[in-house]
Amino acid sequence: MSTQSPVDLAPIPQVLWETVIPAGTHWSGVLRRGIALRIVDLEGGANLAALFYRHDDLLERYNMADTLKAQHTAHLTRGHALYSDMGRVMASITADTLGWHDPLGGVGDAALFARQYGVRRYQDERNAMVRNGRDSLLLELAKHGLGTRDLVANINFFSKLASDEEGALTxxxxxxxxxAAFDLRFEMNTLAAFSSAPHPFDPSSAYEPKPVKLIAYRAYATDAAVPADDPCRAACPENERGFVNTDRLFV
Known part of the structure; x- marks a missing residue:
């Protein structure tokens, strides 16, 4: 499918709340249907690993394979929807100044980060400690009764992997x-978990994570539905079916 080009973001009508995820740390929270997040790379070079679960039934969660094959893409940007493993649309990217976010690269674990950045523990380094993305996400999931078996393929917002003719990723x-910023609109009540640790493919030996800002606002009323001509809903027939499946949860 064709995606829309990056554009400037519209002004936020009314900010509900905002917070900053400091460099190399983590955050989780519930975003209700109709709420949107404007997510901002404050300094440049950020990576935001993200996982999504249906808050009303945590067994339903973001599915990378269905998201990509339904929309015939290998990256995410404006006009794309994020699918659950039940064929429903969890969230949609309604605006994006960047144009490319990585859904393929996964998340770095303690062993990878130790090899790349060395071992820097809290007891010695305090807030300058090295935090890896996998353990950061697990810490947030534990707050909501989830664990290792609930880890699925994540999205790496603000990052890009290039592919050569043989399919190798760089x-x-x-x-x-x-x-750089994008708007992520939630179409169902969603538990989101984020880590701002570096991307696992980042070759730099310097541990230099970046902070990310979250700004929440209401995109539409909870008891409403996204109109048929919405750019994300109308992007392809698969998205229309996904939105219908989601809307039926709220009839």
């Missing part, structure tokens, strides 16, 4: 400039 440095 990290693209300096992809996201300071101020």
């Amino acid at each position: 990290f693209v440095p300096h992809h996201s400039p300071a101020g």
